Amino acid sequence: MESSSGVGVGGGVGGGFVFFAFGDWGYPNPLLAQAMDKWATTVEAPSFILALGDNFYPSGPMSTTDDKWKTNWINIFLKYDSLKVPWKVILGNHDYDGKPECQVAYTQAPHNPLGLWQMPDRNYTFQYPLPNNKVVEFFGLDTRWLIPRSL
Known part of the structure; x- marks a missing residue:
């Protein structure tokens, strides 16, 4: 299936699925959230969302109770x-300007809304089932160690 914008979407004849993927979203961005909601409610809803790093600007949260959770994610999205x-979340370089382990720990935090924030480790994998007993495997990789210290 193809939308009028020319963006392909899954879930059609091929038995695909839909997920949203984006990164560098660390500032509160109500327009992005509104656009995602519009797509999800008028075209096709995602099964999950991949948050590909730089989840918080200018720096990551310092704890699992940091106000950034509410101002940047909960209240916006x-x-x-x-x-x-x-x-499904991975870290970006700006997340390291806070305490990146807090984003991992938030996965198990009792105040994680519906357990939706999912980063069980800095590197992890998850599977998504498809029809006909097929599976897609995703890999969340922390590549921060590949960046020279000067960046």
Whole structure:
């Protein structure tokens, strides 16, 4: 299936699936959240969302109770029911300017809304089942150690 914007979407004849993927989203961005909700409610809803790093600007949270969780994610994105799906998250370089282990720990935090923030480790994998007993495997890789210290 193809939308009028020319963007291909899954879920059609090929038995695909839909997920949203984006990075560098660390500032509160209500327009992005609104656009995602519009797509999810008018075209096709995602099964999950891949948050590909730089989840917080200018630096990551310092704890699992840091206000950034609410101001950058909960109050912006989770106000839309269509975006209350699992968020599979990896770290970006700006996340290291805080305490990156907090983003991993938030996965198990009791105040993680519906357990939607999912980063079980800095490197992890998850599988998504497809029809006909097929599976897609995703890899979340922390590549920060590949960047020279001067960056």
